[in-house]
Amino acid sequence: MTMSRLGIQSTEVIDRATKLRFKWNGKRFSGFEGDTIASALAASGEHIFSRSMKYHRPRGILTADYWDPNLLVQVGDDPNVRAGHRLLESSMDVRSQNAWPSLHRDLKAANSLLGRFLTAGFYYKTFMRPQWLWPTYERVLATFAPGGKIDIDTPHRYHDKRYSHPDVVVAGAGPAGIEAALAASATGAQVLLVEHQHAVGGHLRFSSGDADQAALTQLQATLAASDVEVLTDSTVTGRYEDNWLGIVQRNHPIAVERLIKARAKVLVVAPGLIERPYVFEGNDRPGVITSGAARRLINLWGVKPGERAVVFSANADGDAAAADLDRAGVEIAEIVDARERRRISSTTGSSRAVDAVVVDAGLASNQRIDADLLVVAAGWTAPTSLLNMAGDRPVYDATAARFFPSDPPANVLATGGIVGDGSLDQLRSHGAATGRLAAARAAAVRHRLQAHTARALAVDGTEPAWAPDERSPLGRDAHPELYRSDTHGMVDYSEDVSSKDLVAASKEGYDSVELAKRFTTATMGPSQGKLETVNTVAAIAEARGETIAEVGTTVWRPPYAPLTLGALAGRVFEPVRVSSIHPWHEAKGVTTIQAGQWIRPDHYGDPAAEVRNVRENVGLIDVTPLGKLDLRGPDVSKLLNLLYVNKWSKLAVGKVRYGMMCAEDGVVLDDGVTGRLGEDHYMMSTTSSGAGGVWEWVENWLQTERPDWRVHVTPVTTAYASINIAGPKSRELVSRVTSGVDLDPDAFRYMEVRGATVAGVSGCFMWRIGFTGELSFELHVPAGHGLAVWEALMDAGSDLGVGPFGLEGQRIMRLEKGHFIVGQDTDGLTLAPSTGMGGLIKLDKDDFAGKPELVWAADRRLPQIVAIQPDNPNIVPDEACQIVRGDSNEILGRITSARFSPTLGRSICLGQVEPELATGGTKLTVLLTSGERISATVIDHHAHFDPAGERLRG
């Protein structure tokens, strides 16, 4: 087989003035702008492009397009690139896959010697026993895995995503598809035309006929002047509920791939037909190509596919291929006309190339014809995938020798070769009629959407009736049923599945086409059945003595064409939240920690020093992420009584109360304080991580259980910058920047709230609470002034030793003080009484969330949260270390929080233990992650530090 570059072809798409140099398996090659990788290599005389998956048989061009199973290559670090489709680029580094040590000398081809043992099911049957050998099997088999190599160090490339809501999406830009798009657009519909190939035109592109070329030029020009949005090198990969379509755009200038999620009002399926191979001995030998491949090579890229050809033709496309070959200077040794019942029997030659074609001569001796090229035009596969995905089940027509759509839903229409045959004019006419019908139906859908969408333009009148389908159907040309010759050959080139394998599967009892498919893996390779499905069905039908119609087809599911995980992921959106004070933290070189979506200060270099400064002087922490819900209305106290375990009816204006919130199963959901700012105005705080969930929880109760209560809930978490000012000098600092508040300890007590003007900013409020155990003022400032107030506090307190502290310092101090954290010291089973705050639960309330479960729990001994001191003060157990009984592994609890306390100079912990261990003085055994066991002691209070709370009330 000798391929070479032809002289200039009138239909070619290459730019011979632009030469592109590239490498193929390390050697230098060149091609032209517009070449595919495969056409450039073919023009340079290369005819082996890959090795087959299982037997490592040399493989050459088969279809010369996207679906060609033999043209998967590695480009740079990009594996499984389709060389029949990917356009050549300068400096490409192209390598063959699945061959070792080289494409031409592949030692793995020894597999072909074992071919008769490597039948379908070989792996399933062979490597099941003995089970203990499977790890070894796995390692060996992995070395035979096909495909390219993935470099995990490859930088993540930019993949894009877009949404679209066109009236009509047309999948396929052949002549019928283009006409459909134009006709729909002409009615004012918004149309998206999606073409799998690099240019519109379908089969007209590689037709050398003058009439076809004139039609192509006219269609392209009309399309360019229209409002149709055209996507080339793009594929509608899937059709989902209500015409939700996935479309992959492969050639976008800003991204390697773009996934378009389109909601089409009507989908027009116009993919044309895909030429299917013919099954005979030696049909995968390099030199056997489809008629489409021959015409593409000659007419699009000016490549002469061989020197001496046999053409096996069952249709006009085969005849056209013969004419193109002749025009290109290929000697036509024989045209074997299938319409005259002539058949190809086999090819001969080496594994690398055809040298002769054997023609079945019936009763007479087979005829052997010397040739280096066999061009096959054996019929068509109707790619009904998108129709399948819409629920349609195609039916087989033996006369036309292909499947046709049966009854797709009304918002999915089909046109072009997939629904019938006809002249170019007939196909165009059918396409145009389909476009008009699609637009009319889309208008009805649009009317309905507008009528039901509050924001949309109002529509007048009733919804238009669903337009009836009054298209004149296309005819169906008779075509010989050509699937397998009198010899066996390859059915699935991607998976190395032969017709013999399918016969064997049938004999083994796989009598369903779906089961046979899975057993043999036929149609499951990169071609996804586009070339193989009908031949697979035919082989099974033949083996079972049934008709193709009786066997039916497998179901095509998304994706229509393989796509990358990157395309599915699209653009990566990872929202992050920051407080208005964040720029200050960054300027100070803060070490941040991500808490949910929040980027928060963890520390500013030395958390222990931050703790000491708070204990001795005064510190500021940015606690903006603390959840804040603004509650307004006369029924707020009812709501609080319902949500919290404690009582709220008597909370006075200006007071703040701690509350614990339980889910309906009595498990602690969240906690925080709520202050009463006015007669009907409260501010609820939640944990930072619980802010969103609590808001939903509150709204759920209000909207579904108590819609009659007059309460408005508004999340205002980031409407305020929240600053906790903690330490013995905090009152002095606050007094320097605040007006309108009497800060005297008797006038503004612990657990009270006041409105204030701080650093000239009005609309602030502050409450006397804190998490550190120190005298604290929690200041909430309108967020747009948060940074200024923070800076003012820092300036005002410079002589007081003011400094910032981060989450780590706060966590140390709250542990010193014995405050538990919901979600850390509690878990999904921790009932409210386990927190040591059982006194808070008021079971005499009429009702509250979780009450029934807590009534039940009141009589039971539950695990308890307790403060624990390791007896060795220098050992800080890891959080989640188990508390066990003595030397046994009986688990009695776990450490939930642990730190080294700079204040106390020793390790301190909180933990959950069985109730019998919760008494102060109880000795515990803690199993460290190292396996060492240490002793620890339960202390009387949760607080390791200032258990009487004198400092915070100061």
Next chain:
Amino acid sequence: MADVSKFESPVVASYPPSSGGDPTLADVSATTKWLVRADADGPTADQLGAAFGRSQVAAGGALVLGSRPGEWIVLGASVQVSMAVAGLEQPEGLDSSDFVSALDWTHGRALFRVTGHGAARMLEKVCSLDWSDPMTPDGAVVSASVAKVTCDIARNDADGAPSYLIFCDRSFGQYLFDALIDAGDEFGISVVTSTA
């Protein structure tokens, strides 16, 4: 006592000055915004005028957005918004059954304006809604995820060009602003200074 500070936007990064792009993106977070809650069919709803999903300019010039049933965002210059919300919470002249609350949301929400004939195409990259004229005409108001952030969006055309006001929680402001610039990059987006 320090002077009253000026409003700090959630967008603190600096962007190279640009002009003439389409679309344009402006940070208008300082715009006064109020949230009003009331009975969806009560007298306050009549007074505010904007139906759910639509917007309306109030007598004083404030823009009133019907963001949810029984919920409105009122925005504009401070004086405009004050006029629009004045007296809403007072029962005088209103049906006493109409429970109303009004809350200054200026500091809680970042606000950006995207303007230009390419604005809808840009939004298609970050939001799954249908931005076509029939479905989202001038005056439309909608809530949606934009670059995975919950937002309120109002179409409010300016100078004959489509224009969209996008609100989000203030803490997401910098992230969303950057995500919008990224989405608009292929269309030549430019960052401009503008009032709401």
